[in-house]
Amino acid sequence: MRITQRKLEKSFGENMMSHCLLKTTLAAAVFAAAAFTVSAANPFADVDDSSWAYQAVSQLSDQGVVDGYPDGTFRGDKNVSRYEMSQIIARLMAKENMLNASQKATVDKLAGEYADELKSLGVRVAELEKKTGHINTITELRVQDVLRYDNVYKDSKSKHDELSLRVRLNTIANVNDRTTVYSQLETYMSMNGKDVFQPNKYGYDSNGNRYERNGYGDGDFHMNRLWATYQFGPKQTDFTNRPFGPSKNLIGIGQFPVKMGVTGYTYDGQFKGIVAQFGDYVEGGHLTVAYGRATDINYDYTGPMVRGIPLLDSGSNKGLTSAILDAGKNNPKIQAMQKQLTDGVKASVTAGVKDWVAKQYASTGTMPSKAAISAYTAAYTEKATNAAITKAANMLAAQNGMYVKNGYYYPMGQDVTESWGEDEDVPVAYASYIYRKPQQWEFHAYGMTAVGPIGKICRAYGFAGAYYVTPQWHVQGEFVKNVRRLPLNNERPYSFNYGLHYGTADVLKAGSYELGLDYIYSQAGTYFGGSSNDIVDQYMGHVYKNWHGMKNVPAYIADVMEDKADGTYSPNKNYGGAKFFLAKASFVPMRGLQIEADYGFNAKDMGGRKMDNMFMLRATAYIK
Structure with a gap:
């Protein structure tokens, strides 16, 4: 009997959650077996x-x-x-x-x-x-299975399964009793032939064309972290039983990790720059100040804010004008514009070809061949069509109050513009104060601001905390406010999340586990492009892989343009962002191996449009 692909998909693809669970659990079992063999050796x-x-x-x-x-x-x-x-x-x-x-x-x-x-x-x-x-060296192996979305909304969802292996080679070198050097080599490998998402994988040339950066291909290693710290003040002597060097009064330089808040939902990535820490980050209070460039940025989402969106077509890629004309095909105003442009192109081509034929006959005394006339007609039609689209771009920009410069639309206005092809890492100044009593409570207060043009749309402060009601039960919460008023929704956006968790999963303690439920509410403009969780990242920073022929368009821009094209836009409607629940479970079956499962559900954007549920499963092994 011949089994078709459709039958296979029906038999095995109806429940993606069980599909992910089977594959990643199998990978986890392999990790567990390998780890057990190592630890059980005489x-x-x-x-x-x-x-x-x-x-x-x-x-x-x-x-x-x-x-x-x-x-x-x-x-x-x-x-x-x-x-x-x-x-x-x-x-x-x-x-x-x-x-x-x-x-x-x-x-x-x-x-x-x-x-x-x-x-x-x-x-x-x-x-x-x-x-x-x-x-000290620590090798980290992570197998992850997650749904990746080309379109996350339930009414038009498009997704695929991403199964990948991430390898991190960490080295901690205690040069002396005050100086430590840290490095982390990282690579991703696809395990099912699908492209693996990495925040820094793609760059853009001066024309806005996307390309893959060196070192970020499948199986290629790149340096994710490399920084050195010096411990100042009274010499610390109580860190010899830990591999990470001193924890008090540090200054550092290089590419180092920065995590905002307890969860890192808003930002969890790397800075290239300098950092100073006063106090002990393990217990008690410590103040951290840092300046550098934020490198783990979801650039498909953040780039168009300041680099602009092309209005005209370029090769096989559609420009914003063509996309809006296609999106508004049911809008009488757009239809009238389309007809006006189409009729104008036809009239221009007819007149242009007729004039060319007459000139050819006058100069040669013979009529051009049918092939010559056909070739000239095609070239003239392309020229007339491009002129019509340019005219349409100007008309749409004028109607919608869009700021346009050099053929690009800038959604954040004329004060926030940069050229494509420049350094894509965002200059940032950051400061935080954290007071921590492990397994009891902790409090965070922090502020950050982008430097340069992006600073006009990104300046935020936040608070976060966690409290252990009992040794097992703990609650956590965070609040972030962007003090810049954004043109997107004409507001100073904010986000918050809170959750209830039971247990604590400690990768060094076999049998430990944690169950939790978080609620996340994030208005557009408070997601800074690099989250600690792939589900959160996709909800808060969703990008359409294909929107009416345009590639990689942030949802917060496309949805506004869609409504304007349909004639349903309202300044009172909120666009972008996300609000959803995230259920989390983590288990440590043996020392050095952690298995995690996350499930995002009941997700909507700020306009109430429903998003699809997401499932993610991962297994991480640490080998020292």
Whole structure:
């Protein structure tokens, strides 16, 4: 029996959620199996699995207390020297915050007994670190399955399934006891042949044409982060049991991460620039100030705000004028304009060809051939059509109060214009104050402003917080206000989100989990182009991949143009933005492996237009 593609889609494609769940769960199972194999391996070659000492040795090895000998053996039958014993005690002292009261008392007694050896060891270790430093590496593997939308609205939705692998190679190098260098190499790989979304993947040339940046192709590595910090003030000595270096009083330079608020829904990406932090970011209060360029920007969404939208056609790409004429085909005013332009083109072509034939006959004494007349007619028709579209662009701009310059429409007005092909990273100044008591509560206050022309539409402040009502239940909330009045809806937009969560998923604690439900309300103009969540990113920053022949048009612009073309535009109607619920679940089946599932539902834009529900599943493994 011949099975058609339509039958296959009906059998297997009706429920995308179960489809995503099956594939990503399978990937997670592979991760889990690999991770289990690594952690279950015998840490010392000469300790038999059935030995009574195996569990004790494995536990000590996993905690980093006992390393064994260079040849991979434990040599349990060999007497331990006082120096070797002092090494074990030193490691236990470094993990003091992980020990219970009884264990701490034992370690204190041992430290007194081996004081001389510990002192000698401390000197020797310090000298070694000064010469060679210390390097930690963490490899992050993430498999993700998510729906990607060409059109997110339920009445015209268009989507595909994106299954991808992201690999991040993180290196933390403690150059000395004050200086640390961080780097992160990153690559994405498609696992089902679909293009993988990356915020920085595409750039635009001086004509506004899209191209793929070097280093962002499938399987290509690029440097996502590279920055160095210096710890100033009193020397910090309580960070030796963590791989990330000092946490107090830091200055840094390079490309570093910046996350706004508790969730990072509004922005979670990288800055290229400088940063200074006063206080401890782990616990207590700390003030951070940063200046640089925000790099993780959804440029398809933000670029047209200041770079403009072409009014005329270019090759196979439609311009805004043609798109509006097509969108308004049911509007009598647009129909009348279309007829006027079409009749004008026909009359111009008829007169132009007739005049050309007459001139040819007068100069040669013979009539041009049919082929010559046909070729001239086609060329003249194209020329007349382009002139008609240019005329239509001027008419539409005048009717709708659009600011037009050099053939581009600028939706944010004449004060917010830049040329295509310039540096696409946005200059930003940022400051935040955070006070944190881990697993109890935290409070954030922050402000940011874009620098240059974009600063005229982007200057915001926000507050965020989380509070643990019980050790398991916690609530969180955020508020962001853009103080710039935007022409889009003639308002100073704001956004907020709040949620209730149970449990805490800690990738270092096997069996930990978290369940949560958030409500997100985001007016157009408070999404800054790079969210921590792919579902949030698509709802708040939706881009039409094809709108009446135009490629990659932000919904907040297209929807306004659509209503103006239809004659249904109202200045009292809000456009763009999103309001929706986001259900989240996260589980750590084993140390170093986290599985997450997110579901966005009951989503609408600010005008009440319904968006499709979204599902995302991911599994992330951390290998150290």
